[in-house]
Amino acid sequence: MTDELRDLAIFRADLHAHPELSHQESRTAGRLAERLASAGCEVTTGVGGHGVVGRLSRGDGPVVMLRAELDALPVKEESGLSYASAATATSPGGRTVPVSHACGHDLHLACLAGVAGRLAASDGWRGTVLLVGQPAEETLDGAAAMLADGLYERFGTPDVALAQHVSPFPAGLIAYADPPTAAGAELRLVVRGDGGHVTRHAARAARNPVPALAALVHRIDGTAFDEATVTVGTLHAGERPNVVPSVAEAGLTVRAATLDAVDRAVARITRLAGEYAGAEVTVVSRVPQGANDPVATATVRKAHEAALGTVVTAPGGAACEDFPLYGVPSVYWYVGAAPRTGRVGHPHTGTFCPDPVPTLRAGVTALHAAALAVLANPSQITSPSRYHGRGAVAEPG
Known part of the structure; x- marks a missing residue:
């Protein structure tokens, strides 16, 4: 050496x-x-x-x-x-x-x-x-x-x-x-609800965003995106099992050979999220091939x-x-x-x-x-x- x-x-x-x-x-x-x-x-x-x-x-x-x-x-x-x-x-x-x-x-x-x-x-x-x-x-x-x-x-x-x-x-x-x-984008998926103690939730006074986020992530994971690969890399919600959080978040990565294919996948994810009350999609970063x-x-x-x-x-x-x-x-x-x-x-x-x-x-x-x-x-x-x-x-x- x-x-x-x-x-x-x-x-x-x-x-x-x-x-x-x-x-x-x-x-x-x-x-x-x-x-x-x-x-x-x-x-x-x-x-x-x-x-x-x-x-x-x-x-x-x-x-x-x-x-x-x-x-x-x-x-x-x-x-x-x-x-x-x-x-x-x-x-x-x-x-x-x-x-x-x-x-x-x-x-x-x-x-x-x-x-x-x-x-x-x-x-x-x-x-x-x-x-x-x-x-x-x-x-x-x-x-x-x-x-x-x-x-x-x-x-x-x-x-x-x-x-x-x-x-x-x-x-x-x-x-x-x-x-x-490759081209790519990182997304933050947020579902908002009404936080509170589980006793409130049991009384249906709180909307729990966790099941809604889980359902949306499952929907995205089961969707074919043609030219793009979509991966859910992070999930986070709450700190205690007896407290309903007000926000649940997921981090997603989109990869494809071209930026057009990435943008089509992001648009489709945004449409899917629009079907869930309180869901928001933010493009954190976006890069071309x-x-x-x-x-x-x-x-x-x-x-x-x-x-x-x-x-x-x-x-x-x-x-x-x-x-x-x-x-x-x-x-x-x-x-x-x-x-x-x-x-x-x-x-x-x-x-x-x-x-x-x-x-x-x-x-x-x-x-x-x-x-x-x-x-x-x-x-x-x-x-x-x-x-x-x-x-x-x-x-x-």
């Missing part, structure tokens, strides 16, 4: 042992900011919440954005690692929940730190690189928050944005999918093949992202993380356990090769009229 990989593995293990929920990523943001600053980046924190932006410039040339995510999940880790997370946090609903990096964002951040070091140590490129640690990807609202806080106005509009995600493929393998990510820019992707994929060997094409899955909201030409790929022996587990579960060293080796190399390929081929990928000199700030695109 090289000194670089050993250092990044230690950094990743620290992040892994101290995960933070979406919108609560203060420690994680601070640790990333320290690493980017030590590599020589101009660092700004607090962008769109806990967002971090590191900026490296080598004169005129394209603006390339490399993005990784800060947040973790409300999932109990069951990996058995010596540095496994034992962290808990308070959820938006006020409940104490376990927290872990069950989606690999700790690895993404370590790769971002690694490529910052490589780029900062080299003068063999021209342009500007923005290294972005984005908050709140799991809640699908972090990208929008950074954009609303002037990400492009303050730091420059990227000509190309790059991102990667670990996957259950063999460790070190690079894969492309079409589309790279990913789309890799064909010209930039051809350049980046060629660079990956040269740097890492075999690159494969995988079928598109149901995972969705807010990365498409950045609205610029982009390339998104997957980095295999499964160990040679044993199982990696499935992302978003407590048993997800990537093999860190080969994953970091491939992830840093892939991100570095991609950035250099874009910076070295501006005539193929970007419009020369959009080049920005050192210290310049682009207009939002």
Whole structure:
């Protein structure tokens, strides 16, 4: 193992042992900011919440954005690692929940730190690189928050944005999918009633929203949504069995290949909810499907093949992202993380356990090769009229 990989593995293990929920990523943001600053980046924190932006410039040339995510999940880790997370946090609903990096964002951040070091140590490129640690990807609202806080106005509009995600493929393998990510939405379903003690309810003086929500959820679960997949992920109502709550809530996820299919499913759920008194549907977040820019992707994929060997094409899955909201030409790929022996587990579960060293080796190399390929081929990928000199700030695109 090289000194670089050993250092990044230690950094990743620290992040892994101290995960933070979406919108609560203060420690994680601070640790990333320290690493980017030590590599020589101009660092700004607090962008769109806990967002971090590191900026490296080598004169005129394209603006390339490399993005990784800060947040973790409300999932109990069951990996058995010596540095496994034992962290808990308070959820938006006020409940104490376990927290872990069950989606690999700790690895993404370590790769971002690694490529910052490589780029900062080299003068063999021209342009500007923005290294972005984005908050709140799991809640699908972090990208929008950074954009609303002037990400492009303050730091420059990227000509190309790059991102990667670990996957259950063999460790070190690079894969492309079409589309790279699905469209999706998160919904909050609320049924309101008349709360009160069960003695009031027994006297039919209180409308209990719990049976109504249960019936509505059962109805939704039994409905075919054609092109979309609808999943009920959370249910919550009340605190005591002898007190009828005034509100019962459910959290739903909608996934589909296109945003039109997501919107049709949301409209159908809203119609179903309209048949139940006191039911309300709120769209908490909504993101389009990913789309890799064909010209930039051809350049980046060629660079990956040269740097890492075999690159494969995988079928598109149901995972969705807010990365498409950045609205610029982009390339998104997957980095295999499964160990040679044993199982990696499935992302978003407590048993997800990537093999860190080969994953970091491939992830840093892939991100570095991609950035250099874009910076070295501006005539193929970007419009020369959009080049920005050192210290310049682009207009939002």
